[in-house]
Amino acid sequence: MEKKPVIEISHLYKSFGTVDVLKDFNLNLFEGENLVLMGKSGSGKSVMIKCLVGLMEVDKGSIKVLGKDIAELKQNELDELRTDIGFLFQGSALYDSMTVRENLEFPLRRHSHNSEKKTQALVKEALDNVGLPDTIDLMPAELSGGMQRRIALARALILKPKIIIYDEPTTGLDPITAKEIILLMMNIQKKYATSSLIITHDVDCARVISNRMILLLDGKDYAEGSFNDLAKSDDPKIKAFFK
Numbered sequence: 001m002e003k004k005p006v007i008e009i010s011h012l013y014k015s016f017g018t019v020d021v022l023k024d025f026n027l028n029l030f031e032g033e034n035l036v037l038m039g040k041s042g043s044g045k046s047v048m049i050k051c052l053v054g055l056m057e058v059d060k061g062s063i064k065v066l067g068k069d070i071a072e073l074k075q076n077e078l079d080e081l082r083t084d085i086g087f088l089f090q091g092s093a094l095y096d097s098m099t100v101r102e103n104l105e106f107p108l109r110r111h112s113h114n115s116e117k118k119t120q121a122l123v124k125e126a127l128d129n130v131g132l133p134d135t136i137d138l139m140p141a142e143l144s145g146g147m148q149r150r151i152a153l154a155r156a157l158i159l160k161p162k163i164i165i166y167d168e169p170t171t172g173l174d175p176i177t178a179k180e181i182i183l184l185m186m187n188i189q190k191k192y193a194t195s196s197l198i199i200t201h202d203v204d205c206a207r208v209i210s211n212r213m214i215l216l217l218d219g220k221d222y223a224e225g226s227f228n229d230l231a232k233s234d235d236p237k238i239k240a241f242f243k
């Protein structure tokens with residue numbers, strides 16, 4: 001059976017002055033898959049994400065998320081749609097002045113109207129999912145980098161998003177901690193059947209987690225395929241991604 005796309009980016013163009021960042025970029029993320037997007041620094045990955053969530057206007061092209069055309073949404077509709085997307089950004093970005101519990105409560109209080117009991121149950125479930133139930137009353141500064149990343153992942157998942165966007169999920173972590181995060185991402189994907197877009201430079205991460213990959217080069221979706229197919233390509237431009 002043909003899988004449904006949850007993100008459809010078609011013929012996307014975006015320039016800044018004379019710098020053409022995206023030039024006919026295409027990407028489909030299908031329900032339940034782990035799609036890895038690789039592109040070198042400055043290739044336009046962040047620009048693409050900003051366009052995707054309506055934070056930046058596109059010059060040309062169309063973007064649909066969960067069947068909705070981003071350009072046609074009003075601000076409140078866009079805000080609502082964003083709650084269906086969980087983000088795990090580089091550097092975790094937990095609120096330093098809040099405890100782990102408060103960090104996790106934050107999106108719940110902002111975007112849903114749960115009872116206090118339900119809120120605490122969701123916080124506990126989120127912490128259990130990332131294997132850190134005992135950190136609930138700690139401050140982010142009391143946690144290691146890997147633990148902070150796990151809490152950030154718990155927070156990204158707490159609204160049970162349909163889509164998760166991971167931006168460099170393993171950057172800055174030692175290889176063992178990076179592997180733990182990757183395993184966690186895979187478990188969570190299995191448990192909640194989320195669709196994941198994973199932006200990474202980490203070839204090991206891509207190998208383990210991807211069902212499919214897209215390589216962003218010269219503003220385009222230069223190549224698409226499974227890790228194994230792309231990794232054995234003879235094209236020097238594709239080979240360069242796997243060094």
Ligand SMILES: Nc1ncnc2c1ncn2[C@@H]1O[C@H](COP(=O)(O)OP(=O)(O)OP(=O)(O)O)[C@@H](O)[C@H]1O
Binds near residue numbers: 016
């Ligand atoms: N608001 C902006 N105004 C002008 N130029 C911008 C703006 N945002 C991004 N750019 C330019 O767009 C290009 C792509 O930037 P982007 O941040 O998307 O790269 P990236 O692929 O995310 O890189 P990295 O892997 O280093 O995060 C860069 O040349 C950048 O200078």
